[in-house]
Amino acid sequence: MIILSKLADYGVIVAAHLAAHPDRQATAAAIAAATRLPPATVAKLLKALAHAGLVSATRGAAGGYRLGRLPAAISVAEVVAAIAGDIGMTQCSVHAEDCDRTNYCPTRPHWAAINRAVGAALSAISLDDMIGPMAFAPAIAAFAEPAAADSRI
Amino acid sequence: MIILSKLADYGVIVAAHLAAHPDRQATAAAIAAATRLPPATVAKLLKALAHAGLVSATRGAAGGYRLGRLPAAISVAEVVAAIAGDIGMTQCSVHAEDCDRTNYCPTRPHWAAINRAVGAALSAISLDDMIGPMAFAPAIAAFAEPAAADSRI
DNA sequence: TCTATAGCGTACCAATCCGGTCCGAATTGG
DNA sequence: CCAATTCGGACCGGATTGGTACGCTATAGA
Numbered sequence: 001m002i003i004l005s006k007l008a009d010y011g012v013i014v015a016a017h018l019a020a021h022p023d024r025q026a027t028a029a030a031i032a033a034a035t036r037l038p039p040a041t042v043a044k045l046l047k048a049l050a051h052a053g054l055v056s057a058t059r060g061a062a063g064g065y066r067l068g069r070l071p072a073a074i075s076v077a078e079v080v081a082a083i084a085g086d087i088g089m090t091q092c093s094v095h096a097e098d099c100d101r102t103n104y105c106p107t108r109p110h111w112a113a114i115n116r117a118v119g120a121a122l123s124a125i126s127l128d129d130m131i132g133p134m135a136f137a138p139a140i141a142a143f144a145e146p147a148a149a150d151s152r153i
Numbered sequence: 154m155i156i157l158s159k160l161a162d163y164g165v166i167v168a169a170h171l172a173a174h175p176d177r178q179a180t181a182a183a184i185a186a187a188t189r190l191p192p193a194t195v196a197k198l199l200k201a202l203a204h205a206g207l208v209s210a211t212r213g214a215a216g217g218y219r220l221g222r223l224p225a226a227i228s229v230a231e232v233v234a235a236i237a238g239d240i241g242m243t244q245c246s247v248h249a250e251d252c253d254r255t256n257y258c259p260t261r262p263h264w265a266a267i268n269r270a271v272g273a274a275l276s277a278i279s280l281d282d283m284i285g286p287m288a289f290a291p292a293i294a295a296f297a298e299p300a301a302a303d304s305r306i
Numbered sequence: 307t308c309t310a311t312a313g314c315g316t317a318c319c320a321a322t323c324c325g326g327t328c329c330g331a332a333t334t335g336g
Numbered sequence: 337c338c339a340a341t342t343c344g345g346a347c348c349g350g351a352t353t354g355g356t357a358c359g360c361t362a363t364a365g366a
Contacts, residue, residue: 086154
């Protein structure tokens with residue numbers, strides 16, 4: 001199973017690229033060239049990010065995109081949410097209303113807890129963290145080591 | 154964004170149901186009735202779980218399914234992987250070979266770390282945990298609280 | 307003022323995946 | 337040995353997603 005959709009993945013790459021060059025204003029085409037992603041798709045992603053207020057766009061000649069905030073102030077969770085919608089492990093985590101088994105399903109509350117954990121993890125990682133060397137929010141690092149456990153991740 | 158596919162979600166519900174009645178042998182139809190899930194879908198899920206060796210099936214009259222191991226020895230990660238394939242945040246986490254930008258993409262190694270974290274979390278949760286009251290592997294609990302952060306999870 | 311540039315919005319096509327159905331194989335009980 | 341039951345595998349339609357194209361609007365510079 002792939003957790004992030006391709007689009008969300010690309011979105012983070014694009015946002016990270018902008019974060020790496022906070023001074024410059026970049027056009028969609030330039031970003032596409034730099035990241036080797038399809039130009040049309042990059043344009044679409046930037047629209048979504050602009051819609052969410054994460055990047056600001058200026059139109060016209062010499063226009064382009066730039067980050068709306070400092071790279072350290074934008075979390076990966078926000079970027080993903082801007083493109084793929086709200087984050088939730090299960091259907092009922094996001095749209096609880098169209099789950100008709102909330103009453104007797106014993107797994108619900110547990111999923112909710114897992115949701116919070118994953119969400120907190122993604123929220124704790126900023127774009128700054130994504131472009132630098134491995135120096136995460138301690139949370140992730142601490143979380144990653146203990147249970148190597150089974151299952152091929 | 155919904156992280157688990159509906160199928161994977163249902164799979165965990167089915168597995169949890171089996172875990173709740175480890176003594177009995179249950180037919181696909183019986184499980185479907187108990188969980189209020191579509192019978193055809195439950196049958197399909199059980200096939201996948203059987204294929205992965207998580208449940209053992211006996212055919213013929215008086216046949217049915219039963220867990221292959223003790224509920225405490227089966228992790229949620231395994232159930233999900235059996236149905237939805239290997240777990241990975243991004244495409245390249247699972248199929249690194251068809252990502253042609255491994256060299257210059259700065260986000261790769263970070264995703265790998267996040268992968269390990271999420272994978273470890275799901276691997277630390279057993280079916281036993283999913284059917285009982287909230288008493289998780291400490292990891293999750295500790296991980297869930299610190300950063301309430303932003304973003305609607 | 308005119309033209310080139312660049313983002314904005316929408317609509318559209320293609321591919322994949324999800325969810326479900328159907329029929330065949332195995333096993334048990336009479 | 338037959339028939340009922342239950343799993344096993346192949347197949348199919350529909351929905352969601354990924355990706356593209358086109359017309360419109362806004363800005364900068366000649």
